Amino acid sequence: MKSAGHLIVDCLRAQGVDRVFCVPGESYLEVLDGLHESGIDVVVARQEGGAAMMAEADGKLTGRPGVAMVTRGPGATNASSGVHVAAQDSTPMVLLVGQIGRDMDGREAFQEVDYRAFYGSMAKWVTQIDRPERIPEIISHAWHVAMSGRPGPVVIALPEDMLRDEVDRVAGPRVEVASPAPARPDVARALVMLEQAERPILIVGGSRWSAADTQRLAEFAERWDLPVACSFRRQSLFRADHPNYAGDVGLGINPKLRDAIERSDLVLLLGARFSENPSQGFELFAIPDPRQQLLHVHPGPEELGRIYVPELAINATPGTFLSAMIEASPRQVSGAHWPWAKRTAQLNENYRAWSEKPPAGVGQVTMSATVSHLREALPRDCVITNGAGNYAIWLHRFYRYRAHLSQLAPTSGSMGYGLPAAIAASLREPSRPVVCLAGDGCFQMTMQELGTAVQAQANLTLIICDNTMYGTIRMHQERRFPGRVEATGLANPDFAALARSYGITAMTVANDGEFPAALAEAQTKSGVCVIHLLLDPRDVTPTMQLSG
Numbered sequence: 001m002k003s004a005g006h007l008i009v010d011c012l013r014a015q016g017v018d019r020v021f022c023v024p025g026e027s028y029l030e031v032l033d034g035l036h037e038s039g040i041d042v043v044v045a046r047q048e049g050g051a052a053m054m055a056e057a058d059g060k061l062t063g064r065p066g067v068a069m070v071t072r073g074p075g076a077t078n079a080s081s082g083v084h085v086a087a088q089d090s091t092p093m094v095l096l097v098g099q100i101g102r103d104m105d106g107r108e109a110f111q112e113v114d115y116r117a118f119y120g121s122m123a124k125w126v127t128q129i130d131r132p133e134r135i136p137e138i139i140s141h142a143w144h145v146a147m148s149g150r151p152g153p154v155v156i157a158l159p160e161d162m163l164r165d166e167v168d169r170v171a172g173p174r175v176e177v178a179s180p181a182p183a184r185p186d187v188a189r190a191l192v193m194l195e196q197a198e199r200p201i202l203i204v205g206g207s208r209w210s211a212a213d214t215q216r217l218a219e220f221a222e223r224w225d226l227p228v229a230c231s232f233r234r235q236s237l238f239r240a241d242h243p244n245y246a247g248d249v250g251l252g253i254n255p256k257l258r259d260a261i262e263r264s265d266l267v268l269l270l271g272a273r274f275s276e277n278p279s280q281g282f283e284l285f286a287i288p289d290p291r292q293q294l295l296h297v298h299p300g301p302e303e304l305g306r307i308y309v310p311e312l313a314i315n316a317t318p319g320t321f322l323s324a325m326i327e328a329s330p331r332q333v334s335g336a337h338w339p340w341a342k343r344t345a346q347l348n349e350n351y352r353a354w355s356e357k358p359p360a361g362v363g364q365v366t367m368s369a370t371v372s373h374l375r376e377a378l379p380r381d382c383v384i385t386n387g388a389g390n391y392a393i394w395l396h397r398f399y400r401y402r403a404h405l406s407q408l409a410p411t412s413g414s415m416g417y418g419l420p421a422a423i424a425a426s427l428r429e430p431s432r433p434v435v436c437l438a439g440d441g442c443f444q445m446t447m448q449e450l451g452t453a454v455q456a457q458a459n460l461t462l463i464i465c466d467n468t469m470y471g472t473i474r475m476h477q478e479r480r481f482p483g484r485v486e487a488t489g490l491a492n493p494d495f496a497a498l499a500r501s502y503g504i505t506a507m508t509v510a511n512d513g514e515f516p517a518a519l520a521e522a523q524t525k526s527g528v529c530v531i532h533l534l535l536d537p538r539d540v541t542p543t544m545q546l547s548g
Helices: 004-014 026-035 048-062 074-088 115-119 132-147 160-164 184-196 211-224 255-263 318-328 341-355 367-377 391-398 418-428 440-446 449-455 471-480 495-501 512-524
Strands: 019-022 041-044 066-070 093-099 125-128 153-159 200-204 228-231 245-249 266-270 293-298 312-315 383-386 434-439 460-466 505-509 528-534 539-541
Touching (some): 019 418, 026 153, 026 160, 048 066, 048 074, 048 418, 048 440, 048 449, 074 093, 093 132, 132 153, 184 312, 184 318, 200 255, 211 318, 245 255, 255 341, 266 318, 341 391, 367 512, 383 391, 418 434, 418 449, 440 460, 460 512, 495 505, 495 528, 512 528
Parallel strands (some): 019 041, 019 066, 066 093, 125 153, 200 228, 434 460, 460 528
């Protein structure tokens, strides 16, 4: 016999969990006790939103659920920010939430929350374990739900009195989920659609991609000489230095790429949902009947035809689809064989012209010079993380992602994501350099996680892009209400001094000439290093200044 809390830890180990992210709470003390000698690494966050974002990033990196643990009430509500990221980013994640005792349910007891109602619209499944003997069953099902079809978050409430119950059960087996594959007739039809096209384009996105899948993607694109574009914040699915790369389909899209998609006679949408940002406000494709012939491949059948009615819908993971298409494709083909070969080369030339030289910025420190140097100085396998804000547009356009999972960024547009994601990446991929870019407003959403980074002995470089305002909102404000500034200015601390108070190496960059030396020093340091950029608030985006 063992306590239910200890059985939960046994079940986590059975699913291959080697790390959890948490903010401790008295509501799940039995689970914490079970973790004590479990061999599972426990990363103690400073706020539940940070813990949940770390777990979400871990899920992106491994393809299996990242695990966060939080206490009831305020802890659970704080964690919802990370759950929302996991939902919109299609990331497997499990959130374990301490809950009030079963005998108090429905009385609005201390910190009571109806988790099914609260999380119901953003999680794939929300449940509560009331009977300890069902723990192996529910944990097993949670892993299945989180990973299958379109992945996403699962929330499990754990009543604190249940966790103290003695139970005679053992953990279930490790869960693996099915990989839906295309039927042969669908593969044959897809090949005919490709062969008959004149202006095809392949757009990739979503989750359930392995490193081997991205290699298959390159092989498939080369065999058919297809132009490949990456959906919003999925740029590490296809190498930016590949001759078939056409650019990213997201915020600040290359106008020539947008025009090419609109003029395409066949769009192969692989793994992506093509929601608001990549679809340019749902304008690239007509709804529900796209102007372009659409071949949509997605692992979640519920996503096929949900917004756009495709000519051909295929329920498959990216890997199974690519394997089937490669096997059935012509093997010896010259690129000139396809009528779109010159178009593919032109789209790649358009991308390189669009992304090669950032426009000159305004002020002593510019994002143009910063990202240009990062592109040249960072190794190809470096993991770049960021949250939300105009500073990220420079990354999307000018940085060239060249390795699998080298971009960790929320398609949900969540502020505060970059630092928690960088911590998770450093711990999960200790051999890879990790660099986080965060705006001053974005960073301050989760800046307390600097303490987590130090305590967990993470190795990362944090670049704080400080323009003393919520720049994206200020930009929209100036567009709609010129000169009527309200609620977008920020009185910021000395971020380098703040970092030093944690024992972190920190540097302040006051002009572009200082940044290369600061980055070089950061790359020689172990642990956390902070570079504070003093940006000019006028420099809003690569194509716009605040006065414009």
